[in-house]
Amino acid sequence: MKWERVLRPRAYLPGPAGPAPPAPSPAPARQPALPRTLASGSSTRARTPRRAPTMAKRSSLFIRIVEGKNLPAKDITGSSDPYCIVKVDNQPIIRTATVWKSLCPFWGEEYQVHLLPTFHSVAFYVMDEDALSRDDVIGKVCLTRDTLATHPKGFSGWAHLTEVDPDEEVQGEIHLRLEVVQGTRACRLRCSVLEARDLAPKDRNGASDPFVRVRYKGQTQETSIVKKSRYPRWNETFEFELEEGVAEALCVEAWDWDLVSRNDFLGKVVFNVQRLRAAQQEEGWFRLQPDQSKSLREEGNLGTLQLEVRLRDEMVLPSGCYQPLVQLLCREVKLGTQSPGQLILLIEETTSTECRQDVATTLLKLFLGQGLAKDFLDLLFQLELGRTSEANTLFRSNSLASKSMESFLKVAGMRYLHGVLGPIIDRVFEEKKYVELDPSKAVQNVGNMDTPASRAKEAWMEPLQPTVRQGVAQLKDFITKLVDIQEKEELDLQRALSLQAPLVKEGPLFIHRTRGKGPLMSSSFKKLHFSLTTEALSFAKTPSSKKSTLIKLAHIRAAEKVEEKSFGSSHVMQVIYTDDAGRSQTAYLQCKCVNELNQWLSALRKVSINNTGLLGSYHPGVFRGDKWSCCHQRDKTDLGCDKTRSRVTLQEWNDPLDHDLEAQLIYRHLLGVEATLREKHRQLSAGPEAGPVLTGPGGAPEDPLAQLLQVLQDLREAHRSSPADSPPLEPSRVLELQT
Numbered sequence: 116m117k118w119e120r121v122l123r124p125r126a127y128l129p130g131p132a133g134p135a136p137p138a139p140s141p142a143p144a145r146q147p148a149l150p151r152t153l154a155s156g157s158s159t160r161a162r163t164p165r166r167a168p169t170m171a172k173r174s175s176l177f178i179r180i181v182e183g184k185n186l187p188a189k190d191i192t193g194s195s196d197p198y199c200i201v202k203v204d205n206q207p208i209i210r211t212a213t214v215w216k217s218l219c220p221f222w223g224e225e226y227q228v229h230l231l232p233t234f235h236s237v238a239f240y241v242m243d244e245d246a247l248s249r250d251d252v253i254g255k256v257c258l259t260r261d262t263l264a265t266h267p268k269g270f271s272g273w274a275h276l277t278e279v280d281p282d283e284e285v286q287g288e289i290h291l292r293l294e295v296v297q298g299t300r301a302c303r304l305r306c307s308v309l310e311a312r313d314l315a316p317k318d319r320n321g322a323s324d325p326f327v328r329v330r331y332k333g334q335t336q337e338t339s340i341v342k343k344s345r346y347p348r349w350n351e352t353f354e355f356e357l358e359e360g361v362a363e364a365l366c367v368e369a370w371d372w373d374l375v376s377r378n379d380f381l382g383k384v385v386f387n388v389q390r391l392r393a394a395q396q397e398e399g400w401f402r403l404q405p406d407q408s409k410s411l412r413e414e415g416n417l418g419t420l421q422l423e424v425r426l427r428d429e430m431v432l433p434s435g436c437y438q439p440l441v442q443l444l445c446r447e448v449k450l451g452t453q454s455p456g457q458l459i460l461l462i463e464e465t466t467s468t469e470c471r472q473d474v475a476t477t478l479l480k481l482f483l484g485q486g487l488a489k490d491f492l493d494l495l496f497q498l499e500l501g502r503t504s505e506a507n508t509l510f511r512s513n514s515l516a517s518k519s520m521e522s523f524l525k526v527a528g529m530r531y532l533h534g535v536l537g538p539i540i541d542r543v544f545e546e547k548k549y550v551e552l553d554p555s556k557a558v559q560n561v562g563n564m565d566t567p568a569s570r571a572k573e574a575w576m577e578p579l580q581p582t583v584r585q586g587v588a589q590l591k592d593f594i595t596k597l598v599d600i601q602e603k604e605e606l607d608l609q610r611a612l613s614l615q616a617p618l619v620k621e622g623p624l625f626i627h628r629t630r631g632k633g634p635l636m637s638s639s640f641k642k643l644h645f646s647l648t649t650e651a652l653s654f655a656k657t658p659s660s661k662k663s664t665l666i667k668l669a670h671i672r673a674a675e676k677v678e679e680k681s682f683g684s685s686h687v688m689q690v691i692y693t694d695d696a697g698r699s700q701t702a703y704l705q706c707k708c709v710n711e712l713n714q715w716l717s718a719l720r721k722v723s724i725n726n727t728g729l730l731g732s733y734h735p736g737v738f739r740g741d742k743w744s745c746c747h748q749r750d751k752t753d754l755g756c757d758k759t760r761s762r763v764t765l766q767e768w769n770d771p772l773d774h775d776l777e778a779q780l781i782y783r784h785l786l787g788v789e790a791t792l793r794e795k796h797r798q799l800s801a802g803p804e805a806g807p808v809l810t811g812p813g814g815a816p817e818d819p820l821a822q823l824l825q826v827l828q829d830l831r832e833a834h835r836s837s838p839a840d841s842p843p844l845e846p847s848r849v850l851e852l853q854t
Contacts, residue, residue, distance in 0.1 A: 170430040170837045173776055174232040175766070176203070177269065179423035180211055180239065182221040184273070186418040189243040189251045194218060196244040197253065199420075200709075203230060203237050205286035205315065207685075208765075210709045212544075213244045218418070227766030232428060235260055235402070239420060241276060252279050254417035258424055269425030276417035283405040285382035287313035287345070289327070289369060292398040293391055295357065302357040304331065304365065304388065308338050310348040310746075312757050313735075314403075317371040317379040318343075321679025324372040325381060331355045331388075332363045340372045345678060346735065346746040346756040363388060369403060380406055429779050436833045437778035439826045441485065444781075447819060448482060448490045452497050458819050459491075460498055461795060463515040465788040474784055475518035479526070481777040488523060495519055529768045616648035619769075620718040622711070626654070627682065627703035640705060647718055652690070665702060666692045673730040673759045674719035676712070677703060681737045681744055686712045690719060691730060703737070717764040721771070724761060733759050782830050789827055796820045 180199050189195045194216045201209035208228060214220030236259045243251040254276030263270060292307040308327045317323045325347045327338040334355060341347035355365075365388055369381035382403025391397060447458045459478075466474050482491040495516035625640040643654040646662060652671075653662040670692040677687040686706045694700050706712040723729070732755030736745030743749075746756035785792070799820070 170432055170834070172232045173427075173429045173431055173773075174230055174234070175427050176228045176230065176237060176263075177423070177425040177427070178209070178226045178228065178237070180222045180224050181421035181423065182219070182223070183241060183421070184219050184419045185416075186218045186220070186241065186253055186276075187416065188218060189253065190245075192216070195253070198242055198244055200240040200242060201226070201237065202240065203228065204234050205238070205284065207709045208713050208763075229762065229764045229766060231760070231762050237263075237424065239422060240279070241418075241420060255279050256420050256422065260426070263424060263426035264428075266425075269423060271423045273419045273421050275419055278417065282380045284315060285380070285403050285405045286315045287311055287369075287382065288400040288402050289367065289382075289384060290400050291367060291384070292396075293365070293386065294396045295392055296354075302392075304355045304357050304391070305352060306355070306365065306367065307352040308349045308367070310346070310350070310756075311369060311403075312346050312400075314345040314347070314369065314371075314381050316345060316679060317381070318373075321683075321685065323379070323381065326370055326372055327351075328368045328370060329353050330366045330368070332358075332361065341747070343680065344745065344747060348746060348748075357388070357392070361388075365391070367401075429776060429783070430834065431775050431779045432830070432833055432837060434775050436830060436837075437775060437782070440782060440823075440830065441481065441774075441778055443819065443822055443826060444478075444481070445485050445487055448487050448494055451490070451494050452501075457498075458823060459494060459515075461792065461820065462785070463498075465791045465795075466515065466784070468513055470784070471513060471515060472518045472521075474781075475515050476522040477777050477780045477784070478515075479519050479522045480772055481774070481781060483526070484772045484774045484777065492516075492519060492523060525768070533768075616650040619647045619649065619722055620715065621646040621658070624715070625705040627687070627705065645704070647715075647722065649722055652719070666690060668722055669726060670694070671719065671723040671726055672699070672728060673733050673761070674716050674723070675733050675759055676716070676735065677737070678735040678745060681735075681739075685709070688712055688716055689733075691733060693728075713765055714767075717767070720761050720764050729761060730755070730759050733757060782827070785823070785827055786831070789824070792820065793824060796824060 178201060180201070183197060186195055186197055195218060196213050196215050197217065197220045198213040199209075199211040199222065200207055209224075209226050211222045211224050214222065236257055238255050238257040240255045241253040243253055245251065256274040256276060258270060289311040290309040292309060294305040294307075296303045296305050306329050308329065311325060311327075314323055314325055320343065322343045322345055324340055324342050325344065326340045327349065329336050332355065336353040338349045338351045341349070365386040366383060367386070368383040371379040371381055373379065382405065384401045384404060386397075444458065462474070462478075463471075478491065479488060482488050495514075499514060499516040622645065623642055624645045625642050627639055628641055643656065644658050644660070645665075646653045646655070648668075650668050651664045652666040652668070653664050655662045671690060672693065673689075673691040675689055675691075677689050679685040681687065682703070682705065684705055686708060688704050688706065690702045690704065692700055692702070704715070706715060734743050734745050734753075734755050735757050736743050738744075738751050741749055743751075743753065743756070746753075748756070796818075
């Protein structure tokens with residue numbers, strides 16, 4: 116998956132980690148600035164050193180896969196067994212559950228993915244699962260980053276599935292050096308094809324046999340073929356004679372060589388030669404583009420897919436910039452209803468109904484990080500009680516109090532629900548039981564804890580009422596005991612938990628014991644139970660067995676995928692770490708599916724994001740025999756041929772808080788209602804009860820609302836003056852040939 120582009124592959128150096136997740140990945144060594152881009156697949160220019168603190172761009176995708184309609188039948192039974200694969204830049208990150216024997220499947224699955232801001236597209240593939248043969252591709256929906264950027268509130272609706280064209284399934288980048296050389300008689304165009312990375316796997320072994328074809332003015336030259344590699348290196352140079360006034364384009368195409376069938380297209384880059392004449396030279400990594408010369412086909416009868424996809428880009432300032440805003444809000448919460456400004460009440464009054472849940476969740480996370488969640492909720496409850504005259508409507512409106520409490524219960528109760536319901540839900544999926552969960556029936560009645568209200572709504576529920584009423588009494592007794600814990604018991608519990616490192620993730624994995632040195636055999640893998648805490652990655656024979664430490668958390672240098680051909684599986688990851696002697700080691704772990712693989716990678720990246728010496732590059736293959744299987748380099752210590760992706764993670768309910776991001780989200784919301792806040796301040800200042808404007812030390816106003824407006828102005832100026840951590844995205848340019 117191409118999450119970002121970097122110039123000159125040999126310049127990778129390990130760098131320091133960034134702030135809390137999602138943090139920026141280690142930056143490669145800086146390079147001199149190169150000429151402007153001349154190709155339709157643009158390269159990325161290197162960055163120059165900056166002294167001022169920089170903003171970090173945080174990109175995330177919220178994805179909800181709702182349902183499909185009118186899918187074609189792929190099985191002889193006249194039905195299909197559909198599931199969805201979500202790919203970001205052709206890299207699988209999510210697989211939904213399979214809906215058996217249905218042409219109108221419902222999934223209703225939600226995900227949030229943190230990724231690099233340079234991603235290009237997200238694609239949804241609808242597949243038909245087959246037990247005996249390879250799964251069939253039904254169709255796909257592809258949304259580009261530019262398309263998502265034009266929908267600030269997200270894309271939501273039905274999209275037609277389109278046929279998957281192999282010539283459009285391209286990925287990866289190619290490293291080229293282009294020069295215009297002035298000869299004694301004429302100019303010559305010199306094209307050096309250096310290497311490529313992350314090419315699409317076109318062969319059954321999970322690799323390709325790539326070569327490059329360079330075309331100019333009817334002339335074609337080709338590189339040698341590199342067998343079984345998605346990271347080939349050629350270092351071959353071709354020359355063409357340039358003619359004045361000829362508006363021909365230079366086309367560089369990557370192909371997969373096949374002995375029996377036709378060669379497979381891997382992607383291309385097209386250059387404007389006239390622009391190249393002006394620039395004289397160009398070097399960099401260029402993203403391979405699909406073949407768009409074919410006429411667009413009409414949409415077939417492949418059905419539709421209902422999706423919700425929302426892109427969020429945030430430019431986050433350094434922590435110190437948000438301290439005045441955070442301190443001002445915290446002071447208001449600590450003062451409670453005694454505060455004359457009541458900024459929290461003003462925020463609620465200026466928040467629209469449609470975004471109140473998002474604002475409530477963001478505020479709750481911000482105060483959780485400051486240890487003021489209880490004070491924040493207490494203040495909201497007092498405000499709610501003060502303006503509510505009817506008890507039956509208390510906490511039932513779309514208020515900031517009800518939405519904040521809902522968010523708090525999700526955070527506080529999620530671990531409890533995972534512990535209680537997790538094993539039951541796992542058993543339902545493992546045994547493929549059919550169950551129906553409907554909160555509008557018995558469970559909701561018990562939750563009301565009121566005998567008259569828990570009367571049966573359906574006739575068939577009547578015989579269960581005695582049990583329901585008994586359950587109400589038991590639930591009341593349970594809650595009473597739960598909230599009546601003595602202070603000593605709470606301290607004992609906290610002391611016991613503090614002695615154990617928090618568990619981040621656990622589960623069974625297969626470890627490859629030969630570390631890539633020996634042949635691939637079933638005996639090479641051993642199933643163990645792994646546990647990841649904030650201190651180490653450990654393993655045991657069973658969940659209850661004594662654990663042995665495999666990798667200390669501080670020693671992790673990278674956690675990345677392994678290409679399929681290395682072990683014959685696309686679900687293998689590698690954890691690169693240093694042992695106690697400082698030597699580099701690699702552990703290869705196999706997961707059962709793509710979801711489990713990405714969950715483990717995400718967890719490992721989050722807990723190690725602040726480690727020193729994180730790698731900027733890695734080898735997607737293994738060092739077997741005398742060379743790397745990915746790039747065929749024979750030096751085991753050779754720098755990696757692909758970039759690490761430490762910023763690509765999945766959002767989980769137990770993720771650590773990102774304080775700077777929450778503060779930025781609050782600032783962005785307040786900026787949107789700044790005009791209303793200023794009008795409110797003007798009215799209060801001009802009112803009959805308005806007194807003289809009080810100022811504190813240094814002339815700063817003591818009025819909280821005036822302070823808030825000043826803080827917003829300061830943050831606006833900070834955003835204007837702070838450079839971005841990463842270069843802005845360059846839009847893809849379509850080459851216009853002159854006729």
